[in-house]
Amino acid sequence: MLRPKVKPVLAYLVLIVPSSLIILGFLWLLITSFSTRVEGLQSLGWTLNNWRFLWESPFGPQYPSIWAVTLNTLVMSLIMTLIVVVVSSLTGYALSRMKFPGRKGFLSLTLILHAFPSVTLLIPIYFVLLQIAKIPLIGRDVPLLGGFGYNTIGGVALVMVAFQLPFGIWIMKGFFDNISWDMERSALIDGASRFKVWWQIIMPNIKPGIAALSIFSFLTAWNAYLIPLTFTAGRAGKSAVLSLYLQNFISESVMTEWNAVAAVGLFQLVPVVLFFLFTQEALLNIYGGGKKGGV
Amino acid sequence: MKRLFLLMLIGCFVVSGGLITLGQDTETVTITVRCRAKPPMEDWRGNNFILAAEGLNADLEAAGDPRRVEVVIIQDNIDWGPYVTEFVLSYGAGEEPDIWLTGHEYIGVQAEAGRIIALDELMKEFPGFNNVIDSLWESTSYKGEIWGVPQDAEARPLYFNKALLGELGWTANEIAALPNNIEKGEFTLNDMLTVAKEAVDEGVVADGNGFWMRPSNGPDFTALYYAFGGETIDVATGKLVFNEVAGLKYYQFFYDAAQIYGSMGGLGLGWGDAWHPGVSGSKVLFWVGGTWQWAEWAELFLKDLGGEAYMWETFGIALIPAAEQGGQPNSLTHPMAYLISSQCEDPDLALALIDKVTDYGPNTRHAIASTHLGILNGQTEYKFYKDSRLLSETLYMLDYTTFLPNNPYWGPYSTITYEALAAVVGDDFTPQEAVEFVVDGLQRELGDDVIIR
Known part of the structure; x- marks a missing residue:
């Protein structure tokens, strides 16, 4: 019989582990979109250049x-x-x-x-x-x-x-x-x-x-x-x-x-x-x- | 006073009526131009028409022609399959572009289907087309008529890595002499494989990286088939041809390359993630590519290392070697061509626009930006063209060039012959089995439309 405090911790663990994989994916996406290059989740240089499609066409006028x-x-x-x-x-x-x-x-x-x-x-x-x-x-x-x-x-x-x-x-x-x-x-x-x-x-x-x-x-x-x-x-x-x-x-x-x-x-x-x-x-x-x- | 007011009123009516009439005298014609272009290198394929429209409208005005042209450009880097499907579907819906840029090998299919028009008669009114290099018209002709205007040309040369040859012990003079030796037929395809094998054995390149062709089916392979004496078209009947003897030599070459000479490891790789990084990253000794890729490597892959300056130090360019000593080296040109839809309501204006972009200035802009070869006589003398070292140094390759045939059945022919090639490279077929596979496949798919020799 698990103690009452252990149960929710276990439940959270079960939820956090698979969720973290998805969150990591989104985090990578976010970091990559603002980086010149990335290694894993580490940005090797921040830039807004990847978002320039918002104010100019990246493929010409x-x-x-x-x-x-x-x-x-x-x-x-x-x-x-x-x-x-x-x-x-x-x-x-x-x-x-x-x-x-x-x-x-x-x-x-x-x-x-x-x-x-x-x-x-x-x-x-x-x-x-x-x-x-x-x-x-x-x-x-x-x-x-x-x-x-x-x-x-x-x-x-x-x-x-x-x-x-x-x-x-x-x-x-x-x-x-x-x-x-x-x-x-x-x-x-x-x-x-x-x-x-x-x-x-x-x-x-x-x-x-x-x-x-x-x-x-x-x-x-x-x-x-x-x-x-x-x-x-x-x-x-x-x-x-x-x-x-x-x-x-x-x-x-x-x-x-x-x-x-x-x-x-x-x-x-x-x-x-x-x-x-x-x-x-x-x-x-x-x-x-x-x-x-x-x- | 009343009379004066009346006169002014009449004057106003006359002037405004005249202005309205003048306004109505011009009729705007929208010409849609559809191009496949890799940005930013090939953007001039479509963008030249914007400048051309200005010139044409001035011409129309001067000639008293009431029409004025408005150009709509649709340009992207969509894959060839969807690009052709799009034209066919949009033609059925009456939504197709007036001017469609495509590879010349699609002319046969589209001409047979009645989706494009023959241009011979219309072209007589535009003498500027006489400047196009004669041999290029061959690529846009089908059943004795011209169906498209060449837009660009290119050479598909043999590239070699000078640094890696240096590591193999070649002297600077030997490396510099290689293109000349190839042109004279002294350095053959088999000599190339021998050097490739040596590079693999000495660990200069990894196994499989001695010599590469493109990673997927495409025109380059046909150049090597021609090198072994192969033919693709029967001039008299216009039917496709497959030579068994040449085919056997061709497949034997690729079988040996992959199984004995540590080459052809690039087949099946992705273009952007592996093939381009492989060849531009000095991991491959010899490879066949296109001159337009020079601009891509400089712009997209090697900019950090110095772009073209680095490339001139590291890479060399030559014709594709002859198959035998003293034989003829070659290259293959796959000209893009502007075609005009048969549903275009003003084909004369569409052709007038094409005439404007088929000129030294516009074509040279595209040639320089994309490292495609010029298509006009004397273009090498044009100030801005001759400033490009690559274009100047490779234009001689057009003297050795070959073409794909304009035949509606080229698609299945190309697929079957490539499948056999992939099988010999993968050691699934012997060369003889590959030839038998091709003969069976072509006869099954094309029946009387192919000649086996």
Whole structure:
């Protein structure tokens, strides 16, 4: 029998050892980004030069500024997150609460779609984007998004939505399943419409689920590489996003400036950390909403 | 008073109407230029067009042409695979660049697919193109027509480390005479391997570091295949060719290099983390590289040691030696070329821009910054060009140069022949097995589109 004081110490030890490895990694990243060279965690000279991409393009004036690229990435991530959360919530609710023909088949199909490696769908999606580009008003020349066709931020976001939706629908269905029918039934008896029940009764109870899905969707879009690479023209083009911009620093044929890579990597990480900080309360409260065991 | 006011009003209308009409008389044409360039050395590939646009707009204005050009440059160092895919996909979406810079070997594929235009007719109105060295047009021709304008050229020489040769006991005179001996065919590829082996045996370099080629598939290997008498294209039919006898000698050379002469240890290494540091860090005695790498080593790897000054003391440059005594040494040029999309709405303006950058000033800027060779007749006499020692000392290599063939099936041909080479270097194939592998693979993949001799 361990003494009461030893238990928490052991618990902390178990937590600290694996965490320290991750923290060391981030520490190295931080030190490297401000150093000319490093040996382990020791800087051999401090510099701000690796961060100069913030105020000037490291690849000459013809390259897009990091801020334009960040705006592209942010718009793409927010659009994707918004669509995924809204569509998943509505679909998850319908699948959780309503019985209709093909419900199980639809659920299975979404799971199968999620299992498809995205690379196998790139060419068919390309042709879909070509058709979308021909649709008046939304195909081309939409402010900020560029549109929803090939080589537009909206187009890339749309493709990302398609890949993320199966995951989102299943997650949200799970959260709706955990909400008691009693609450919903009471509201319906009181005369609320189905939409009102969904919006005013159910949605506030699955905030942790919305937060979780938002974070996963945002992170997926923020770090996406293959889809933006395939469906936009040029890592320095009008629709470039951060993951592509970072690749400009890494080349197979010339020496990679890892210090600059570390700085851009950290820069890419900052919004993600901020996003996590603002949503972590909802995330940690993941089973706090609704009543379990409803019919 | 009223009359005066009326006259002033009419005058204002006339003047503003005239101004509006003048404003409407010019039409802005956006020309997108897409380049693959390693920053900062190769930035002039795209940036030259910014200056060119100013000149072209002045020309258009003087000629009374209402069009004005606005240039959009997209330039990065993306890998070749995604770079070509991007052009193909964006062409399908109508989003492709008007001017696309690429390796000349892609001309066959893109011409067959109808994505680029032949330039012969348009070029007649731009006599400046007559300044381009004649042999370079060969690299951008396909089925009797010209499809691209050469942007740069380079030599792929044999580099040698003077300091390491000195450690082997070579005198300064012997080292200095090496390029000349190679040019005369007196120092052959096998002589080179013998020296490489000696360096390994004496511990001057590590085993595997006697002689290196590039670490992955690429045009350099074809230069050695040519050295052994290999052919890649049948002039009469335009079909690809593989010579079994030359192929056997070629694979035997690499088999011997790796298994007997302590060489080819660089195959499979990463470019930036191992290959460049290896050759620039004096760990390798002989290696085949590109002249453009000279600028990369000076700028990115050896700046702290003195850059070019250190390199001239430490490294020597020569042609790739002949395969046999008295034979012809060679080099290989892989010119980049500006191509014009078949969907470009103003190809004459696109070509006018290319004409502007295909001139002594712009091309020399790029040549100096990236240590690529000039492409224009008499460029060695151009003041700023001849100031570059490397460019001046290597231009003679264009007299010995060879090219990759412009054929749509070059991709699979190159892959199959390289896979066999990697296998002989790795001791997985004998030279004979490598030849059989290549013949089987080419016939399977290309059928009637390849000739085996």
